[in-house]
Amino acid sequence: MVEQAVEQAVEQAVEQAVEQAVEQAVEQAVEQLVVDASPYPFGFSPEHTALLVIDMQRDFVEPGGFGETLGNDVSMLRKVIPPLSEVLSATREAGILVIHTREGHLPDLSDCPPAKLNRGSPSMRIGDPGPKGRILIRGEYGHDIIDELAPLDGELVIDKPGKGSFHGTNLGEVLEAAGTTSLIVTGVTTEVCVHTTVREANDRGYECLVLSDCVGSYFEEFQRAGLAMIAAQGGIFGWVAPSENYLKVV
Numbered sequence: 001m002v003e004q005a006v007e008q009a010v011e012q013a014v015e016q017a018v019e020q021a022v023e024q025a026v027e028q029a030v031e032q033l034v035v036d037a038s039p040y041p042f043g044f045s046p047e048h049t050a051l052l053v054i055d056m057q058r059d060f061v062e063p064g065g066f067g068e069t070l071g072n073d074v075s076m077l078r079k080v081i082p083p084l085s086e087v088l089s090a091t092r093e094a095g096i097l098v099i100h101t102r103e104g105h106l107p108d109l110s111d112c113p114p115a116k117l118n119r120g121s122p123s124m125r126i127g128d129p130g131p132k133g134r135i136l137i138r139g140e141y142g143h144d145i146i147d148e149l150a151p152l153d154g155e156l157v158i159d160k161p162g163k164g165s166f167h168g169t170n171l172g173e174v175l176e177a178a179g180t181t182s183l184i185v186t187g188v189t190t191e192v193c194v195h196t197t198v199r200e201a202n203d204r205g206y207e208c209l210v211l212s213d214c215v216g217s218y219f220e221e222f223q224r225a226g227l228a229m230i231a232a233q234g235g236i237f238g239w240v241a242p243s244e245n246y247l248k249v250v
């Protein structure tokens with residue numbers, strides 16, 4: 001009698017444990033999407049993820065803005081626009097949080113350190129009047145995001161004074177409030193604002209996937225090296241994948 005009761009109790013306990021384990025595994029499988037990425041697959045749960053679209057502003061992508069004053073060929077960045085448009089649409093449809101950033105300064109330049117203002121010998125300095133308004137100044141036409149990637153009403157736009165998206169902004173608080181742990185990173189330029197942001201995010205504990213064709217540089221060698229540096233050493237800063245791999249799962 002006792003043996004039978006023990007056997008039954010053990011059987012029931014095993015059945016329950018197996019059921020629970022299966023339920024947990026199914027829940028996790030449903031929540032986690034996996035992107036084929038370098039250096040190894042990137043798993044993320046959509047409700048804890050945000051798409052960052054960094055500085056897709058006329059000032060960087062169109063002639064007559066900050067990027068051009070620094071001596072750059074701005075047409076180099078335009079190839080990012082079609083794949084990033086697709087990623088933006090798919091991400092919105094999937095209900096994943098979208099956050100845009102803009103680099104720029106207050107009209108009185110009080111948030112622009114002299115070290116940034118006086119650096120190099122650009123054809124025009126930050127704050128000078130250019131064909132698209134004052135260079136890199138908030139509220140000017142050139143400072144705003146290009147029409148092709150315009151934020152939707154209600155999407156967050158974070159204005160930042162530096163290259164990183166966390167420095168001098170409330171991005172950290174916004175992400176914490178949203179329960180975000182993973183970032184899909186896009187925008188320009190790969191080795192400047194994208195890299196600085198990914199490094200800031202990585203040090204803060206976020207897992208970053210950089211979409212290789214949705215980030216752009218004025219320099220081909222920096223694009224290559226910038227992406228390689230993120231995924232090197234077992235993903236020292238994060239993961240890298242082409243947008244088609246992200247679009248397959250989202």
Ligand code: TIU
Nearest residue numbers: 055103188189192193194
């Ligand atoms: N100059 C350059 O490559 N980039 C910047 O100044 N800002 C951003 O990357 N957004």
